[in-house]
Amino acid sequence: MASADYSHLVHIKDHSELALYELIPNVVWVFDIDRHGWWWGNQPALDFWKLDCLDDLINKDLSDDSQGARDRTVQTFDLAAKNGLTIDPWTTYPNGKPKTLHMMHRAVLIGPERHRAIIAYINEEVNLGESPENLLLAEAMRYTSVLVTSFTLEGMPVVENPAATQAYKSLDPKQLPDDVNMFTARFAVLDEGKACMQRALDEQGGRWTYDMQTDAGLRKHTLDIRMTRHPLNGDWLFMVAEYDVTQLHQALDAAHEAKDELHRLAHYDALTGLPSLRLLEARSQSLIAQAERHGQQLAVMFIDLDGFKAVNDTWGHDAGDGVLKEVALRLETCLRDSDHVARVGGDEFIAMITDITSPESVEVVARKIIERISLPFALKESNEQAQIGASVGIAFYPQQGRNMEMLIKAADRSMYRVKKQGKGDVTFA
Numbered sequence: 001m002a003s004a005d006y007s008h009l010v011h012i013k014d015h016s017e018l019a020l021y022e023l024i025p026n027v028v029w030v031f032d033i034d035r036h037g038w039w040w041g042n043q044p045a046l047d048f049w050k051l052d053c054l055d056d057l058i059n060k061d062l063s064d065d066s067q068g069a070r071d072r073t074v075q076t077f078d079l080a081a082k083n084g085l086t087i088d089p090w091t092t093y094p095n096g097k098p099k100t101l102h103m104m105h106r107a108v109l110i111g112p113e114r115h116r117a118i119i120a121y122i123n124e125e126v127n128l129g130e131s132p133e134n135l136l137l138a139e140a141m142r143y144t145s146v147l148v149t150s151f152t153l154e155g156m157p158v159v160e161n162p163a164a165t166q167a168y169k170s171l172d173p174k175q176l177p178d179d180v181n182m183f184t185a186r187f188a189v190l191d192e193g194k195a196c197m198q199r200a201l202d203e204q205g206g207r208w209t210y211d212m213q214t215d216a217g218l219r220k221h222t223l224d225i226r227m228t229r230h231p232l233n234g235d236w237l238f239m240v241a242e243y244d245v246t247q248l249h250q251a252l253d254a255a256h257e258a259k260d261e262l263h264r265l266a267h268y269d270a271l272t273g274l275p276s277l278r279l280l281e282a283r284s285q286s287l288i289a290q291a292e293r294h295g296q297q298l299a300v301m302f303i304d305l306d307g308f309k310a311v312n313d314t315w316g317h318d319a320g321d322g323v324l325k326e327v328a329l330r331l332e333t334c335l336r337d338s339d340h341v342a343r344v345g346g347d348e349f350i351a352m353i354t355d356i357t358s359p360e361s362v363e364v365v366a367r368k369i370i371e372r373i374s375l376p377f378a379l380k381e382s383n384e385q386a387q388i389g390a391s392v393g394i395a396f397y398p399q400q401g402r403n404m405e406m407l408i409k410a411a412d413r414s415m416y417r418v419k420k421q422g423k424g425d426v427t428f429a
Contacts, residue, residue, distance in 0.1 A: 010109055011114060014429050022043060023041050024044070025044060027041075028041065029119075030044060032116075033117055036070055039110055041054065043419040048094055068218075076118055078107075083157075088407060104120070104121040106118065144161065144163065145163050147161070147163045149161070150238070151183050151238055153236055153238070155182060155197055170215050174267070181197075186212055187213065188211035189210075190210075197362060206221065209222045219244055221246075222243045223240055225244075271321055272325055280342035280350060287354055296355055297396055298329075298396070300353075300407040301352075302412045302414065303369065304348035306423045307387070311377075319382070322381075323379075327373060328341075329370075330369075331349060335351060359394075359396065362394055366426040369390060391425060392425075393426070396428075399429075413429065
């Protein structure tokens with residue numbers, strides 16, 4: 001027997017305790033889950049199966065039952081043990097002819113071995129029919145992996161298929177707060193469940209996706225909710241089909257993340273995290289347009305590191321990458337939030353200074369950059385220090401160009417003049 005706690009179930013020790021069931025005119029039988037066979041049945045049950053005596057029922061050969069049929073009985077027991085009673089359609093085969101009936105089950109323990117068992121109650125007046133359509137519908141609901149449950153308008157389950165029972169088998173209605181029903185208890189966020197139920201009632205059904213707290217963990221389900229009627233008493237119910245779309249949403253999230261990553265790679269330098277030249281050029285269009293409207297100047301700095309190749313040659317490219325990352329940080333500390341800096345590639349950087357007051361103010365920023373970059377760089381790989389410098393060329397809008405391409409070329413030419421004159425300095429175009 002399973003290790004779950006069934007101490008709350010009634011224990012029927014032998015057949016004598018079932019004598020009163022012989023007075024019931026409806027079919028009643030007890031099915032042994034652990035043996036997968038009948039343990040007892042009243043006279044109407046024997047008549048239902050066209051059998052002569054109880055031993056014929058107990059010894060009835062069920063070896064041809066599929067694993068799905070065996071799983072169904074276990075599922076029914078578990079559901080009845082949890083909720084006290086199950087009510088759902090079952091297909092039985094008296095004389096080999098399929099017959100779908102509305103059945104009620106209670107979970108009990110039987111015999112000295114305390115086997116798991118279900119007491120089945122059948123009223124043939126509520127026969128759901130023998131048409132192929134009804135049988136196919138009952139079988140489809142039973143074996144589909146889609147979670148299907150019908151609820152009362154108060155949110156209590158009436159019938160659920162094995163997939164739904166398995167997904168929410170740990171939900172115990174006796175442990176729910178007074179303001180939480182079994183429908184809303186499935187939701188990861190209870191308030192979302194309450195809102196969904198109210199919306200379904202107001203709109204007479206619908207289709208929405210929510211995070212559901214299943215026994216397999218948090219899953220994203222699309223709920224297809226339709227209004228229907230109880231086949232026996234005509235009460236309004238709402239039927240919920242839950243489709244697990246977790247993998248679909250994970251794939252969509254991964255696609256969005258990949259798109260974001262491609263955008264980042266296209267617009268930001270992978271090593272330093274600084275914007276790329278492409279992004280800086282895109283931003284420059286609005287900055288230049290704004291400067292033109294207000295009659296302002298802009299400055300573009302072309303910054304080239306001095307002595308960087310020696311870092312790679314002496315300590316390796318990992319050390320060089322570390323220096324470039326630190327250079328990026330130092331450049332950002334030298335600029336205002338309104339300014340922009342990008343890595344062109346290799347050991348070259350471009351800074352765009354907005355809303356300048358004079359060429360001298362830009363030179364102050366450039367010399368601050370040269371000073372910061374000239375400070376030693378600690379190399380984690382060798383516990384040594386590297387020393388490099390920087391040469392800076394500056395071009396101004398609109399004097400040296402009216403677009404980013406022209407300004408960068410002018411600043412680049414100015415930077416190379418610094419290189420030829422001895423490096424580590426700044427000059428204007």
